[in-house]
Amino acid sequence: MRRHGHKSHALIETLHTVQESFGYLDEDALRYVSACLRVPLSKAYGVATFYHFFSLKPQGKHTCVVCMGTACYIKGAPQIIAGLDAMAQVKPGETTEDGVLSVLTARCLGSCGLAPAAVLDGEVLGKMSPADILDRVKEMAYNGS
């Protein structure tokens, strides 16, 4: 897994692999990675917090990423965010108290042709109205499993 030659420039690649395997980066993982690559822990932490893609907190059982790119923004993404808050009392970047749903925002998913877009557990939902998307989230998070 860490066959990037154990060089310090492999830090970002390694963190990607860790996050892919464990879902997030906890302190143990950061300590381990920084020791392996001989990078100061402060630098590893700096990199992990600098990039939006890395998460230091565990995610809920389901995640919903709402695209906040320009096209999605003018086509109703803010209503999706407000709707999620009203439905599950969860704001972007947070997880519901019962750990069922995490809501994240993305800068742009590159699916602007389908705005507004959201990603629910890895599946891209496009060409849907904000209400449709909310229904799907509700179904998946609270009725499905």
Place this chain on the structure above:
Amino acid sequence: MVPEDLREIAAAEQEANKQYEHTVHVCVAAGCLSLQSDKVKTALEAQVKEQGKEDCCKVRGVGCMGLCSAGPLVKVGPDPVMYRDVTPEDAPEIVQNLGKDPVKRLMCPSDLPFFSRQVKVVLENCGEIDPERIEDYIAAGGYSALLKALTEMTPPEVIDELTKSGIRGRGGAGFPTGIKWSTVAKSGGDQKYVICNADEGDPGAFMDRSVLESDPHRVLEGMALGAYAVGANQGYLYVRAEYPLAIKRLRTAIRQAERQGLLGSNICGTQFSFHVDIRLGAGAFVCGEETALIASIEGKRGTPRPRPPFPAVSGLWGCPTLINNVETFANIAPIVRRGGEWYAGIGTEKSKGTKVFALAGRVENTGLIEVPMGMSLRDIVYDIGGGIPEGKQYKAVQTGGPSGGCIPADQLDMSVDYESLFKAGSIMGSGGMIVMDETSCMVDVARFFMEFCMSESCGKCIPCRVGTAQMHDLLEAITLGQATEETIPMLQELCDLVKATSLCGLGQTSPNPVYSTLRYFKDEYMAHVLEGKCPAGVCDTKGAKEAAA
């Protein structure tokens, strides 16, 4: 691999294609895939088998056909018929009608201006070839430019072609590519690098993603040509981690090219070696800035550094580095293959060639388009884009993302090229084009972009770190109806300061959306400030009365 081998593969592939009377192309780029085009493809394949047409019909997954809003798209050949909004249930009918009358109900007229007014150079293979098969690319003339350069041209001749073509960097700033390449070529040192910037961070832009997903080999060929021209042997493709499909297809493409001896050591038996590795971005807009991107490849935080020295002289690990955007590299192979003069024949006097735009927002046809430089904005929005839906009024087009500006209705007839856009207070940018109608509030749009810049500012230099936050607060106060008349001059002053003193492009261009909206839509700002109301009805200005009370 020698040129003869390449021709052999191409001929064999073309021969194999001839045996099929019909072709069915299904778009499997991210846009259509998220509308379940993979299921459509499976259903079509099953139908072809069931109806016993395996010998005469080929179902192929292809890259983006452009009209994402009508996806999933299916194109049936040889007489091209385009079907839109196809579902797996439509498969039997489509296969039954092959070679007969097309299925009317699903037809998308192919003479739409959306298709007929485009000029495809970068996207010429998109929708035609299977992005996961190198043979398809070779059959379409792929890698012949690389072999031509390696066997018939010297590196300076390659750069000459580029200079002749007049191509300018497609990443946004529009720096002449020929000059950049020759600077790197002239820099001393044994070790040089080539970097492809595929960190497409602009919200509203997805050209690079589509090119990488639809035709990855074209970018690799461009990079290899760059490496040959400047004398590099190692390349990095810096891709956003948000584009998993593009990453997967690039990995496949690199493996295939290495197996064919088109990448790797001693390419085609020559002395030239070139290896490409992928580096993943991790969601930082500032990493589109070249020095920040280089820091990120080195495993550091993506913070920019002052230039000069430019990366062309001292880049990755202190070595001369050629860094170009995806679309620029995608243009290289056709230029080398067909000559710089051919390319210079397209476009305007100072802006040559074509430009790919991602058309999105409040417009009928959203998707990916490629037009010659110099086409008027009106043609793009109304002819290709099909106008504004629901009979609404056009208000502005936003180009260049958070570094760009908005172009109002009275400038719709301007020509789209680097100079005209700059004059209008916007920039070409990487190619995002977002149409807004009367339901968008321009102050809110400016606030939206400022929020973006604020959160993406890397924090290294103070004008950008503090300035964007202050500008955002002022804009927010305006949208909440809490601003006074002094707010606007204050905002303007702050914009000037941040523009003049920021370290990198992110900070220097962050006031652009404010400048252009203030220039063209000052009345909307005034309505918020003086009357405490939002003309578009977007902003919640209730706070105004409370503040006054």
